[in-house]
Structures are given as structure tokens and as C-alpha cells.
Amino acid sequence: MRTKSYSNLIIPLTIIVHLIIINGILWLFTPELYLNIWAFVYYNCSWLIIAHQLKFYPTGRREVFMTNIRKLCYLYAIYGLAYFSWFGLAGIKVTSVYYYIFVYLLICACLTLYRIVFYEFVRHYRLKGGNFVKVVVIGRDKNLKKIRRIFDHPQFGYRYCGFFDDGPSNSPTYHGPVMGCFRYIIDNRIDEVYCTAAKLSKEQLQNLINFADNNLIKLKIIPDNKEIFTRSMSIEQYDNIPVLKLRTVPLETEVAFVAKRAFDLVFSTIAIVTLLSWLIPLMYVLIKLESPGPLFFKQRRHGLNRGAFWCIKFRSMAPSTDSDTKMATKNDMRVTKIGRIIRKTSIDELPQFLNVFMGDMSVVGPRPHMEKHTSDYEISVDKYLVRHFVKPGITGLAQVQGFRGEINTPADILNRIRLDILYVEKWSLWLDLKIIFKTVLNAIRGEEKAY
Template identity: 60%
Template sequence: MKNSYFIIPISLLVHIVTLNLTFYIFTPQTYLNAFSVVYLNVTWLVITHTLDFYPTARREGFMTYLNNFFRLFFFYALAYFALFAFLGYNPYSIDYLLGVYVLICVLLTLYRSLFFWARDKYRTHGGNNVNVVVIGRDKNLKKIRHVFDNSNFGYRYLGYFDNYKSKSPTYLGDIQSSFAYIFENNIDEVYCMASRLSKEEVKQLMSIADNSLKRIKIIPDNKELISRAMSIELYDTVPVLDLRASPLELQYSERVKRIFDIVFSSLAIICVLSWLTPLVFILLKIDSKGPLFFRQKRHGVNRKTFWCYKFRSMTQSDDSDTLMATKNDMRITRLGRILRKTSIDELPQFFNVLIGDMSVVGPRPHMEVHTQQYETSVDKYLVRHFLKPGITGLAQVKGYRGEIVERSDIVNRVRYDIFYLEKWSLWLDLRIIFNTITNAVKGEERAY
């Protein structure tokens, strides 16, 4: 970032001062020990360095790398509370120490908010701007203009060069004339459309970059393949595009989600299913003949088949594995209508979560026959199988649960499932769970 040399030192200083002042004011006995002072500061430096917490990307905003912000709070909390184990005594109660730490988190979040607010205001008034031009015009020019036109990012777009003349007010001339223009007009960054440049022109631009203080950035000829979910990896010196990247591909994210699944499903089994299962068993025996549980083969992650468990809500029939429940379905028992309306029939799937076949949140698993039907008729349907299926999911809380009446139902369900795959976060899972509980209490039109 241009003129950003002091951003990291200032932010680091503010953070260190905030930490030490808060600890000194609210836990003064901690500061009677020199080891405590050194420990609290060194662990902050080590953790922030490990997490690469102080990036200075021009397009960084308050929400950018927010997951890193919460990871920092989590790991520093572990280090903070471990301090008293090292000291061998605790002069304050755990509740009090937790309150002090929450205050620190609030203060640091407030500083982050004020920092980006002040930076955005400064850039809006012309400060911290960089002059940019684009060489070559293709479909990506319009897209990247949206980034340049965002005043919070601090770009000053001057125009583009292309060998095809245009009457556009931002057209600056042919590609050959761009070389002189870059030096004569104090251009900071040059964005080049690879699809519009010859090999020799690219080499010439690279030479400019190597022999000047100009930043040259190449926008690849993506053949319309690149999406928001794409990531790039280097295999030695060969760039490789991953067109369907997900946060859950990271080992850290995968483990966090699995730990959450184990803890949440264990609590659900111990606190709810332990007493609810015998009650449902008695009521089912009174209501209709048949077993307590209904199990069905469904497709999970990587299209692997697993047994999905539910409380039985229908009479036994030969078409249970091929025919989805419909509104006013005669197969649904009296008790079954209550179980389905409140989604209680789905609760045994917490056993599926505990053994690892499912997750608490994810795309809903479909019957085998439906997977075979939709994988050839619905675009990108199989993408949802990159994840473990869930007891609830984003599509379900957005209204796309239960019976598929129209084609738009399955299309939108897949769309939300793919969005969840690309944008997963623990916070998103918690929001989906909260909305699921809220919907179950209020009642849903399509819960039948």
C-alpha cells in the first residue's frame, strides 16, 4: 500500500498500549511480576506474527480477514489464561479475568473500526491514492473498474490503452504510446490484460517493472473460468487455478467444524435425545405400528452412501425410498405431522453427526434416486457433495426445504448450498442454527 510504512508500527503500538493499560488498570497485581509483563507482550507479538495479522493490502476493509481477528482473540485468550497456571496462583476470579479480556476485545475491535473509518474518509478526500492505468480492453475492464471506482480503496483511474481506437473519454491511445505515458504521468500501478497483449509487449512491460518503481500487474486471459471461489497455487513456478476453493479445505477450518459438530451433537444427544427418545417411542407405539427409527440410504460427501436416521413419521410403505413426502401426504401419521412440523423427526441425525457421516450444518442429503435424477438435470448439482451433508443448511433457512414442487426449488437449493460451500465460517453456522431454531418455533409453511 502506498505510503503505508507507518500503518503496521502505529497499529502495533496502539494494540500493545491498549493491552498493557487495560491489564495495568484492572489487574495491577499481574504487573508486580516482570515475567507477566514480558509474557503478555511477547505472546501477542508471536501470535500476531504467526497469524500474519498486520497485512496492508489496499483493498483491506473492516470485514477483510475478520476471521483472523477472531482467531487472534481465541489464541491470545488461551495464552492469557495460561499465564496464571505458570504463576501458580490467581489473584483474581475467573469471571473477573474474563470480563477484563472481553473489554480488551471490545477496545481492539473499536480501534479497528475507527481505523478503517478514518482511512476511508482520508481516501475519499484524495489522500493515500495511487494512479492507475489499464493496458488492453476486454470483458475484465468493466469488472475491474468497479474496484477502481470505489473511493474507499484509494485508486485514481486515469484510463486505458488499446490498439482498437475508441471514442470513450477514458481511452488514452494505443498500447505503444502507453510506455511513455506511464513515466510522464507519475503512474503508480499498471494493469495489463493478457488477452490483448503480444508476447513482446508483455516482455516490454516486465522490463519497465524491473527497471523502475512502477508496479505491473497482469490480468490473465481467463476464458470466463475465474470465479469468486477461485484460488491460485504455485506448483514450483507453474500457477494452478483451483476453480472451486472453499474455506473448509483448510485443515484449521475443517478441524474447527468437526470439533464443533462433536461438541454440539454430544450436547444434543445428552440433553435432548436422552429423554425425548423414550417419550417419542411411547407415543409412536400408541399412534401407529412400526419401529421407532426410520433409516434410509442417502448420498453424503463425495457422493458416498450412508444410512440417515430419523424418527419414523410415516406408515411403512414400499415407496419410502423413492417418493418424497408431499403436502397432505396420506402416509404421514398423526404424531408424524407434529414431528415433521417441529423438525423433531430430524434429531436422530445427531448420531450421524457424531460418527462423522453428517455435519450439524451443510447441504441436506437427498435420497439416492433424487441424486441420480438431479445430477444430470440440474447444473452444478454435484458441487454440494464436496461437503458433508447437514441436519440443517442455508437453503433450508432461506425457505427451500422439503418437497420440490417447481424446478426453481432445486435450482435455488443448489445455489444456496454452493454459496455456503464458498463462504463457510463458524459464524455462518451459528446464524443458520439460530434461524433453524427460530423457524421451528414459529413454524414453517413447507414443514410437512
């Protein structure tokens, strides 16, 4: 007889606590707004609907505080719009906007505090032996070592009991051939079985599935990966056939694409109106006084899907014949005096807000490379073209991590591409905001490779 698990109560209790926090703060701080049946229904239902649409509550054993932090930020932002929308819907006259903002921020702070306390409690509870599951692995391969790293974290509540495999082994956690697992699983009350599909025959796998179904045991199958799994892999369902998609690009979804494009339009419009409107005439005078030639330097670069576009910058060098093949180097004689200043502060990049407005670039993304460099690196650098799954940016993750400018060693371009790919796989508006903030800080402090 298996012991009763109370883990199914975690989500209902969490929802109740969240609603108590929201209702308690609204009742204490805004009773004139809250003591209304329609307001009560509106605030509670809107929270539940938004959380449901974001799939916020389904939690996994391996979750920690930071696991769904992006969803939490989305939830706060959307619920904040719903919170303030009620004033318009109910025709309420607001005497102090700042007070209601304070009340909403207090709700977010208390919900976040509960989240911290909740995950700390779960962690300590599992460290002391509570809420655990006993697991075994059927079939040993290279994936077993990777899975063991998860099982060996006591805060996740796994108790690894060993493995079965038809091949011989001297490991102290080896319990014998596959056919011997059934009696061991029953006698030791195993909760979950992880099965390596590549190590079992079709008959063995079917017997294991039937055994698990008939004994209330959770069976999880590790597919034969041929060592091709990636961190951005996802599973798509075609009828009843699972299909592995080895590279998921968040910006492929319509919602993400529209959100990023809207952000780019708003941000670039503000930059053009408030910054470039007076900076362009000023830079025209300063650049023309020192060096003859155009105000803007335009260069063909590769962007989304390797498509070419004209990248616009303030001209920081004297006109030359090698500008499309040679990157700027330290103490480059082509750079003018005003050019050194605007390159050091990254002012030369600001006209690219015009590229963003026209749709060739984004505010944040992998930096676009000149055509010659793309032709060279797509041959010599593994996975180089993955960066072209998204629009190039004025700034990017690689740049704020110090990988910008001249490429002196192979490690420079390899690290740059590694971070570009990480950005492609992990994109979010929150990540864009962090990169923009760090870009501004770096521009104020000055960067070593900004020359």
C-alpha cells in the same frame, strides 16, 4: 520524482496501538497481575506470535472493516486462551473469574472499536483525496469493466486514468495504442499498471515488465481467463509456475477438517446425552400408540463424495412403498398426527445426531438427498454434485434461508444448490454457529415449509 508514501507505516502503527490498548487495560484493571516483567513479556509476545501465525496484519488497499472479521474472531479466541493460561503458568489464585473475563472482553471491545475508527478514518481520508494511487490499464477486454467497479469506489483510493489498447475505441478514457503508454505513464506519474495478458504479445509484455521495473511502477497482470474464473479460485505455486485452482474448499485443509469434526463430536455427544437419552423412549411410546411400525425411519442418502449412508429420522409417516421415491408434500396423507407435530418442529431430524457421531454427517452442511433425487438432479441441475465435497448436515445454509422441504418449482432446487455451493466455498466455524442459531430460531417460530 514520486511523492513519498506513508502507507508502509500503517501496519507498524496499528501494532503499536493494539499493544498500547492491551497493556493499558491490563495495567489499569489488573495491576497485581500486569506489574510483572514475565507477564508483560508473555502477553505482548503471545499477541504478536498469534497475530503473525494468522497473518492478521498484512492489509490490502481494498480492505474494509468486515474483510478480515473471521481472522479477528480467531485471534480473539486464541489470545483469550493464552490470556487465561497465564493464571495456570504463573500459579495465580483467581478470586473472581468474572472480573478477569470482563477485563478480557474490554480488551476485545477496545480493539474492535479501534478497528472501526481506523477504517472510517481511512475511508474519509481517501474520499478527501489522500492516500490515493493512479492506475491505468493496458489492453481492453471484458475484465476491464469488472476492475472499473473496484477503481470507481473512492474509499479504496484508486484514481483510474484510462486505458491503452491496439484496437480502436470511442471511450473518453481511451488514450491510444499500447506503445503510447510508456510516455503517458511517466508524464502522469502513474503508480500502478494493470495489464491484460491476453491482449499483448510476448514481446510487448516483456517490454512492459522491464519498463515497470526500471521506473518503480507496480505492474499487475490479469491472466487470460477464457471466462472460467470463479469466486472460490486460488493460486497454487508449482516451482515458479502459478496454477489456478478454480474451486477452493476450506474443509480440505487438515486444520479445518479436524476443527469441524471435533465440533461435531462434542455437539452430537451433548445432544445424544442430554436430549436423545430421554426423547427416544418418549417418542417410541407416542409413535407406537398411533401407528404400527418402527420407531426410526432409515433411508439411503448420498453424502460426502457421493457415498451412500443410512440417514436416521424419527418415523413421522405410516409405512408405505413410495417413501424412498416421493418427498412429503403439503397435507400429505401419509403423515401421522404426531408426525405433523415433530415435522413442524423438526424433532424428527434429531436422531441424525447419531449419524453425526458416527461420522456420516455433520451438524451443519448441505441436506442429504435420497438416492433417486441425487440421480435425477446431478443430470438436470448444473454443478449439483459440488455440494458433495463436504459432509451433509442436519441443518444448512439453504434450509435457514427458507429453501427446505418440497420442491415445487425449478427455482426451489436451483436456489438450494446455489446456497449449498456458497456454504462449501465459504465455510467457517463462525458460519456454522450462525446457521445453528438461526435453525433454533426458525424451529421456535415455525417454518412455512415444515410439513
